[in-house]
Structure formats: structure tokens, C-alpha cells
Amino acid sequence: MQIDKQASEKLLGQLIRGELPDARGRFGPFGGCYAPEMLMPALERIGAGVRRWLHDPDFTAELGRELRDWVGRPTPLTPAPRLGREWGATVYLKREDLTHTGAHKINNALGQALLARRLGARRVVAETGAGQHGVATAAACARFGLPCVVYMGAIDVRRQAPNVERMRQFGTRVVPVESGDQTLRAAIDEAFRDWVADPEGSYYLLGSVVGPHPYPYLVRELQAVIGREARAQFIKATGGLPDVAVACVGGGSNAIGLFHPFLGDAGVTLLGVEAGGRGPGLGDHSATLGRGTPGVLHGTYSLLLQNADGQVQETHSISAGLDYSGVGPEHALLKAIGRVEYVSATDGEALAALRECCAQEGILPALESAHALAGARRWAQEHPGRRILVGVSGRGDKDMPTLSQVFADATGAANRH
Amino acid sequence: MPQIPPHERLAATIRNAERNEGVALIPYLTAGYPQPARFVSNLRAIAEAGDVVEIGVPFSDPMADGVTIQRASHAAIAAGVTLRWIFAELGRAGELAAPVVLMSYLNPLLQFGFDKLAAAAAQARVSGFIVPDLPLEESAELDQQLDARGIALVHLVTPATPEARMRTLCAASRGFVYAVIAKGTTGGASALPEDVTGYLDRVRALSRLPVCAGFGVRTAEQVRALSGHADGVIVGSALVEELEAGHNPGAFLGALRSRRH
Numbered sequence: 308m309q310i311d312k313q314a315s316e317k318l319l320g321q322l323i324r325g326e327l328p329d330a331r332g333r334f335g336p337f338g339g340c341y342a343p344e345m346l347m348p349a350l351e352r353i354g355a356g357v358r359r360w361l362h363d364p365d366f367t368a369e370l371g372r373e374l375r376d377w378v379g380r381p382t383p384l385t386p387a388p389r390l391g392r393e394w395g396a397t398v399y400l401k402r403e404d405l406t407h408t409g410a411h412k413i414n415n416a417l418g419q420a421l422l423a424r425r426l427g428a429r430r431v432v433a434e435t436g437a438g439q440h441g442v443a444t445a446a447a448c449a450r451f452g453l454p455c456v457v458y459m460g461a462i463d464v465r466r467q468a469p470n471v472e473r474m475r476q477f478g479t480r481v482v483p484v485e486s487g488d489q490t491l492r493a494a495i496d497e498a499f500r501d502w503v504a505d506p507e508g509s510y511y512l513l514g515s516v517v518g519p520h521p522y523p524y525l526v527r528e529l530q531a532v533i534g535r536e537a538r539a540q541f542i543k544a545t546g547g548l549p550d551v552a553v554a555c556v557g558g559g560s561n562a563i564g565l566f567h568p569f570l571g572d573a574g575v576t577l578l579g580v581e582a583g584g585r586g587p588g589l590g591d592h593s594a595t596l597g598r599g600t601p602g603v604l605h606g607t608y609s610l611l612l613q614n615a616d617g618q619v620q621e622t623h624s625i626s627a628g629l630d631y632s633g634v635g636p637e638h639a640l641l642k643a644i645g646r647v648e649y650v651s652a653t654d655g656e657a658l659a660a661l662r663e664c665c666a667q668e669g670i671l672p673a674l675e676s677a678h679a680l681a682g683a684r685r686w687a688q689e690h691p692g693r694r695i696l697v698g699v700s701g702r703g704d705k706d707m708p709t710l711s712q713v714f715a716d717a718t719g720a721a722n723r724h
Numbered sequence: 725m726p727q728i729p730p731h732e733r734l735a736a737t738i739r740n741a742e743r744n745e746g747v748a749l750i751p752y753l754t755a756g757y758p759q760p761a762r763f764v765s766n767l768r769a770i771a772e773a774g775d776v777v778e779i780g781v782p783f784s785d786p787m788a789d790g791v792t793i794q795r796a797s798h799a800a801i802a803a804g805v806t807l808r809w810i811f812a813e814l815g816r817a818g819e820l821a822a823p824v825v826l827m828s829y830l831n832p833l834l835q836f837g838f839d840k841l842a843a844a845a846a847q848a849r850v851s852g853f854i855v856p857d858l859p860l861e862e863s864a865e866l867d868q869q870l871d872a873r874g875i876a877l878v879h880l881v882t883p884a885t886p887e888a889r890m891r892t893l894c895a896a897s898r899g900f901v902y903a904v905i906a907k908g909t910t911g912g913a914s915a916l917p918e919d920v921t922g923y924l925d926r927v928r929a930l931s932r933l934p935v936c937a938g939f940g941v942r943t944a945e946q947v948r949a950l951s952g953h954a955d956g957v958i959v960g961s962a963l964v965e966e967l968e969a970g971h972n973p974g975a976f977l978g979a980l981r982s983r984r985h
Contacts (some may be wrong), residue, residue, distance in 0.1 A: 338862060340859065345788075486798075495787075500787060500908070500909050503788065606783060611831075616832060617834060621782040
């Protein structure tokens, strides 16, 4: 879907001024609230809670204290001179990997757990892909004494085993989902089913800028701390703004968080990097913005990987956190109006970027974040000598089972030759 | 002679069945499950035994459905069942003994195109649509297309729906009002919720249309318990399980209907 230049400028202005989403949860043509009737009163309650609390001074003060004392914010902006030399650029990394629990997910989980407590929730339900949102939610629920259940695709349970154990240590019940595609999409389906059974007592703590209104808005507001900090830190470190800000996009929460405070900076290119997987065939990648078409999944009208009959297609990515057929509606708008450029990086490019970051900077990024590094590296080669801000959304410790497997396979293959 | 619009015929069919049988029986089957080749014959048998037939359009992400209909949906998609195929099969089936409503998540309808959908549905003699992930607030566009051809967009109410909203939903619905009786997904509960009759009586008091109860209805005893409180009863997962087991749907539905033993 393309939007003409004049309408695009108007929509961008509205986004910058904080006028989107509108009261019905629309980001231009995208977004909305396509939820089962059973959930409508609960969504209405959350919407009212968001309006009441999200910008309330007491709430923001408590959130700010917890972000500082428990999460460890602000996270550093780390210069990456050796990567910069390799790429022919000035490179800074925004270190969400250094937050408590190891990824940007905690910003949202903490904020929503505080909201759930104020709304009187008796228990929290969440889905998780890579397990980072599950771990963050489990930790936040432990801190506030809320019982927690996390749904996780059976495939993800296997490939992110360390995170499953961490959730259990925090007292969360992890339910492997054997239905559907057994990854994030099936986990979201199942979390919704749980919520439908107890819409009054349970709070659904959704982990990305997807789902029915008000989630895409709520999660963006809680993640925008990444971009606000990074923007100020970049100016302080370099005296100016970056030429480009780069983030990986699955559902799109860390990218929205990084990009949003830069939307009004016309000179800053914004680059979202999706999972190119094994290649461009349907089912081989998770590049929803690059290859998707408009449709409704999980309560929102956005871009989707689907067939002509409207059946949502399975995806592939080496990184569980990007392995999702949908994407946040605000990203769909940002693409349609041309404010953010979306590209993809393959499994192989992400692995190479991960190794390079380990070797050059002593930082093990998550496989998700490695996609951002791969996209940034390519951009740097096309635009020599520029200033690049890369969002390192999480740390790669949770990927060790996958990495060991990949490197063992590679070694095995090398030995056979 | 002016034709009676399909949504009015749907409502009248349910009212007549309620008057004559105590409650209208609305069986549900997932299109093309368990075997696409058996769809039309199953449909005919079910239309003979029920008063209205609800056909499920399979979707990859049926988030309001329990395990039975999830399994049926995924298998039907794998067997090549699409909305287009369903319309073609309905055309092949010809006149059925009961009106047909389609239950579909929004995305398959959206990809088919709302304008073409209403025409294809009218052609296939579909009387109405139930769209579980399309709340009233987002429904204007589809409603307008269907309404132009007299096809019902059936709204759902639930035990969690506040009274003011319930009133609005009942007023906006066409054909009947779908009263979800149990929290959770389809096919879930083994016993009816305690306060179910009071809830149904409340919905009925607010609705000028017949009120049909669904989610988790499995036995003749439950059908009897709901008679007098609902105009119709929707039986989904239990029937799908019968079809899965290769049983005769007519016999199962006949037994559900039996008022005395």
C-alpha cells in the first residue's frame, strides 16, 4: 500500500505531534481493534488505564525509579571504533543488551506490569518468541508479586532452552504450544485463548507493538525511552545527530522505540532490518514489511505474510524473536509514507554480523540484534564515512544452543571436506 | 412479489423452530473436514437434522476456537479448502433443507474482497455471517455490503458484555444474536456455566431478534436446559468430533433434539 506525498506528509506530522494512533487505534489506514467480543470490555479497561496512568506523574515517577534501580537505565551508548574501521563509518551501539534480563523487552514488561497492578489484575498472561519477553515478564511479575503464565511455541522452547529455565526460576509457568506453527504466532493465539477464558481477572501483557488497540500505542510509549536516551547520548557524544539509526524488526517494538523520537529529524535516515531467513520464498523468511500484504492478524490491520486466500503463512528465521508473520501497524504506516526504509538480512548475514561484533567489540549481540548490525554494515558500505547508530536490542547468551549447533554443523562440514 | 430478505427468513426459521420444537438446533461443521469429498453429503444430512447450518471457514489462526476446531481448521486448509471452494460446493449442493450461515474470521473475507463477497454469498444462498474477530466498531464496511443484499451480519454478546453494549449489539445484529455462554474458546466447558439461564434471559429481554446460545454445548441434557432461555442452540465442536469419528451426523443431532427419553 502506497500513500501519496501530500497525505504522507500530513500523517508524518500527526505521528510527530503524537496524534496517532487516533481514538480508534488507527495509524492512518492501519491498526484498529479486531478482537473477539469477549475481550472488548477488557481492552476498554486497559485503554482507560492507559489514558489514566501512562502519563500520570505518580506512575511515571514509579516507572522511572524502577527503570533506573531495577532495570539499570539509562543504558550506555557505546562507541564501536573497530567495527567502525571495518565498515568505514563512525558507529555507536545503543546497549539494550545491558538491561536487566538482557533485552529491551524489560522496558515494556515493567511498564505493563505496573499498569496491570494498578488495574487490579490477579494474574498475568504473556506470549514469548525468543523468550526475552517471557523472561522480562516473569521477572517483572516476580518483583510485583503477580502470578504469571507464559505461552511459548514448542520449537522456541527447544531453541531457547536457557530462557525457559530462567522463567521457571522466577516462578512463572511456561506452557509449550504444540499447535499451529509452534513459534511466536501460535503462542500469541494461545495467550489470547487463555485471556478469553478470564478476561476480567487476567491481564494480557503483550510483548510487541502488535495486537489490538491500545497495545501498539502502549508498547511504543514504553519503548520510546530507547530512542529518547539514544538521541540525547548521541548528541552529547558527537555534537550532532546520526545519519542513520538502524534496528531489527520482528513485531517491531525495539525499532519503534528507537525510531519514534527521531521521526521529526528529517536528516536522520531510519532503517529497519527484517529477517531474510533462508531466502525470498514464502515460508523461508519473516520479511513482512518487505513482502507482506495488508490483512488482519491478532487484532490489528497491518502487513502480513499470507496467501491469496488470507491464510497466514509460516515463517523462518534463525532468530526466534523475528520469526513472526505479522508486524506492528505503525511500521506498516511508516513504510507506506516512506519515513522508514525496510530491508532484510539473511540468516547467514546475521551470523556473520554476530561473529564480527563479538570479535571486534567483545559484545555478543542477540541473533535478532545481529540482523540490525548486518543491515547497518551494508548501509555503511553504500554510504561511506557516515555516523551510524545501531540498536543492540538484546544480548546473545540465550542463543548459545543455536550458535553451538550452527558452529558444530559448520565444523562438521569443514571436516568432511 | 417482493422477496423476504435472507436475514428475515433466518430469524423467522429460528422462531418457528423454537415454537415447534422448543429450541432451534444450529449445528456447526468446519467446511471440508474431515474429507472435502464428503462435505456436500454431510451438509445435506446436517441441514435435514438441524434448523440452521453454520459452516466454519477454516483460518490459520482461529484464536476464539478450542482444540477441536483448531485441528479441523488446520486439516481443512491443508486439504485445500478455501472460501471460493466453499461457495462452489454450496452451489453444487443446491437448495438445502435449512438456511446457511458462514462463520469466518475476518482475514479470509477481507482477502476475498467485501464487494465480491456479498455477491458470491447471495449466489450461494448464504443467509448470514458470523465474524468472531470483527467487533461492532470495525464492522460498518462489511455490514454495509452484506446489508445491501439482505444478508445478516450476526453480532456476538458474551457474559462479559456490559448491559449498554449488549443493547447496542442486539440492535445492530441481523438474523439472530449469538450469545456466547461460556468464557474461553469453543468446545471448552463440559458443564454449562451456573448463571447461564439468567444471562440468556437478560440477552433475550434486550433483543428483538432470536437469541442463540453457543460455546461448549455438547449433550441433549444441555440442549434441554437451554430451551426456554434461548431461541436456538449452536452445537459445534461436539458435532465436529462425531464427524471426525465417522459417525452419522443425523443420528447425533436427532439424539440431541430428543426431548424425552
